[in-house]
Amino acid sequence: MSSEKMIVRRLPPIDSPTNMKKEITPRITDRYEGLTGPKYKIGSVNAHYNLPPPKVLKPFIDTNAGTLDTWPAHASGQAVSQTSVGLSRSKELVIVDEEAQGKPQLIPKPKFLEMLESFLKKELRSLGVTAVEPNELRLQAHREVFEYLVEDFKTYKPILSAIKNEYEMMIAYQSEQIRQLEPLKQMLVTVSEQCDQKIVQIREEEKQEMTDLKKENQRLYTRIEEMKNQEVSLQTQVERLQEELAAEYLKYRDECDARKLLVSDINDLRYQQEDFLMGKQQQSEEKDEDDPVMLKIALKQAREDEKEATARLNEMTANYGDVIPRRDYEALENQTKNLNEKYSTSLGDFDKLKAEHDALLDVHKQVVEQRDQFYIECETLRRTATPRPEWEKAGDHVTGGLARWQEISEGKTSNELVDLLIEEVQGAGDSASGAEYFDGQGVDENVPKYLRFEGQVRNRRLGKRDTALLIRDIWREKASHDAEKTDGKREKMDDFMYIYLQRRFALEQMIIEWGYNLLDSCERFAEADPNIGLFYKVLVGKGDEAIFHRDLRNMAKLLKHLTQADADKGNTGTLTKEDFKIALQQYYPEKDEEKINKLIEQAEIELEAKDEEVLEYRNMFMEDDEGNMGEFLTEVKKQGKDAKLEYVEEIKEHFGEATELSVEELRKAISTVDPTIDATSLDNYISWVFEIEKEKLSQETPAPVNVNVVKQRLRDGNIFRVGAKAT
Template identity: 35%
Template structure:
């Protein structure tokens, strides 16, 4: 632990016999409890030991010990111990003196550390020539005075030699000295100074905190001023550098220009001035000539700009003329459509009057429930959702099924051209009497095999070859007649009706293939939306899938499909639907209402498409139509048709291979003519569907 020693020693002043007390601070390592002992300087030096803690020991040789104790404790931040260790007893020390002086010391010691004054090393205390300090009578007033008895310092002190025998005697007999010794003037001045310093200082805790805040604030202000000083110094350096740079540039410019200006020959400058004036006169003359000759000439830049503007206006005029021609053409088409609409209205009105005149009461279909095999339950199942025409077909199927089972043989139809190839046989053919379920399973197998092969041969030939592979050449004809009679009878069945239309050439095979592809694509889209792979979709997801798969369907068509799939007005968008159940078939090959509604909408859309084509052509069914007119009408009603699809439609309508179709604009196009009714029937057999949305008709 660091300890500080403060000593006041005596030094001789020159040979004049005078002495001076100086204050010295030293450091040493001493335990806090080490005692203060009297040493060799027991008579002249005054020593203060600071032990880094609360204790300080003092040893004195004179009566000024208490005053030095007050001074050192106040100015050197020294605290005093409670006891002083062996030395000559003094009436002014806490150990040997009266308790009258101990109390003020202890009260002062608690306040002295807050003063923070570090001036003791800077003070010089002049000591009188006397080797001993005279005693003081008493303290004055309430001020602390270490002098036992106070006597004014103005008392004249006699000069004595410090080391004389008289001095030693006085020092050896200090106990017998009276207490009325005069206090030295320097001690009075020291006490007055210390008293003023203590009065100026606030020895309380609040003042110490305030001083700390002031120190912190001053440090902060000092840092700010230092930063401002650094900034100003850097700015000054930059300004000095810029000033020097400008001065150097000015000197360089003056050095570069001086020889050219002042070193030029005056005669040379005069000649140059004369030649310049001549050039000016000649240039002025040429300028006047140019103004006279080309005053009315337009600049090339302005001419090119006007020419470009004229060209743009001409192009706009041509475009407006073309638009006007198109509008006139559309106007003529609308007039023609209006005339056709009037004709259809008159025709429908005539048909309505005829129907009203010849109409008969609607039949009571409930009478059939007692006649059909299976009773009312089976009849209710057969008649569900069917109109009168379909109910007639159901009755014919029920009657024909019984008659068909009673036949054992069929008569061959012969080898005429009108007979389908798979039925060309002359003679009697055995009736294999298959059940309806057997026929449906056989047709399904034929469809699967047809979809896997390359479809090079015609469908009737494929069907007969399939029967030969399945039943052998001997029984193939018998099975062909048996299956044909069943599918002809049960045409209301979905699979049988489609197969019969294909065998008889009433529909193209591509129609059913495209329908199968559409159903497969729709199922794939639903599976992709089903991220959890649970087989369930919400009604909102089903609507989204239908709109993305059929972008050209109107909202009411989407709503019909939703209702066929199980949606009803009380359903919410969060209701779940098993989408796999929308594509299943029963044992008889009948699809669920959802797939049936898809097929019905396809047929309705095809009929509407062909009806628009007929209206666009503006011809009667018995009129003839050329290939260019059909091409033009198709492009008008469906502008999104690509060239390949358009050629396939024309090839189907005119029964020409695609490779032999004439290009647009060729002369031989006008030579290809066909009846409108025939063309529409052929298109009805093929897979015809709209490729883009219907364009809005122009306003009248």
């Protein structure tokens, strides 16, 4: 007996198709129910495929006892099924109707193979995936058939299991790769959209310029056509003048030839006369007496010649009496050409002067209207104005007396004087509850050096103006001090405060006294003045000093950008409102139209240029002696602060319900909100929030921090969006 006939299989007798269907149908529902649910992921790393119980394939049959399958001897006399399952070139089992294809019937297959093919065919039909195409359900059905095959062939089970594991491992790896590449695909789509938006914005910016260039090109084309027409006209005039000149020259040649002929005739007559006289003389010498007849004939001939010569001379005089020389004609022609050019220039100058005169008349008319309007407003205000209060009386109720009040109130408006009086009253009432002395904080090392003192310190009751002036001087001195350092790091503000006070006051008592008074005044005016509030937070270690320097850099860059825009327009020191708006849109591409219009509105209010077309932009980048800025820069800082708070709120949304945050959680939240942030800025933010030096982040991991502390540190730090906001 051949090896093919000795295959032993534990094959049960095949039940009726009805019983087979009753058992398999519910199992199909159990196996494939929820394939796409969260607990079952086909192709994932954690997927595990268990072999279904043998009863699924062989219901109600004892699978422990084996039977002898003598194939193909068992198939004698049996009918061959017309429908079989074949293996395609893609190594997949495909249902093939051999009778429909006209193939002859072959020797039947082994029973186990027929059962597997029948089971696979029913599975594919039950799942509705008979079409040969990539599908997870088809893969699962083939996987189960392969599991039956592996379990049945004990001898080949190791190698078949190894092959199956390799395929499963490769499928899982490919699925993981696809899952990892999905975020990159989304990021690529986002970057593509951002690039498209930038291209559209650049096209919008260039659209107006292209329109202007087209208009200029059309104007130049029109000018060229006019000049061509003028050239044709001038060429026609030149040709006509050349023809006239040729005719005149021909006449001149004719007259010249006629004159030469006349001169020749005159000379001939003269010569004939001389010859005749010489002949007469010779004849008289030969004869003793002249012949009267010959003399009479000669006289008659001479008179005829003289009459003819006189007639020709009169004719020449009549014909050429008005003819001028050619050099005189050319001189007159050049003079006429110069006069025509001067006339054209004068006519152009007259048109320009007339246009300027009309413009001046319009300006004069507008000025007269504005004057009348201002006069009416002045009269209205004069009638409705109330008497000015006697502000000198406030000097009796302000700390420092009348002299100090006159000093701090000089040059201020009524509204500013009211605010100043309120601040002085509030400052005097809030200053240590009116106490004359401060209590020292001790000499412990935790106390800042400029506050280390035991005992009582005199309360000077510093006002807001004095505090602002002192803070401004401290910022200036600290910038110089930090610039002199070689390590590039900034000195802490509480440490520099002692250095600054030590430079200004030699006595230790004065250093301590001014330190306590400055700290007290900063506490009182922190809410009223944002500059004092920022300095106070930096001084006590709650605020980031980089915020102050960032604002200064941003203002300097904005002024430089506006100056460059002015230089492109002629460096006049002013910008039109349209150019000013374009410059702001170029410098702040992330701001919408409403915010840009708000900045322009504040600039018009500050410069009092509501009805003017140009803005003197440099006047907006000035501050008073207290460090206060105008409406424009105040609005710039306000919008920057609002953008920062919006950025912080987006970060806070990723904290969830956590009560404490670690470094990695905060890093993940910031990277999610700002995907394009660089590593340096991210490390700066984390080192500020967790109060650790940036160099130590890679060496040690800080302990988690309370989420409320993290939120407060984010609001008080130099935290700003680095990349563009996702749309």
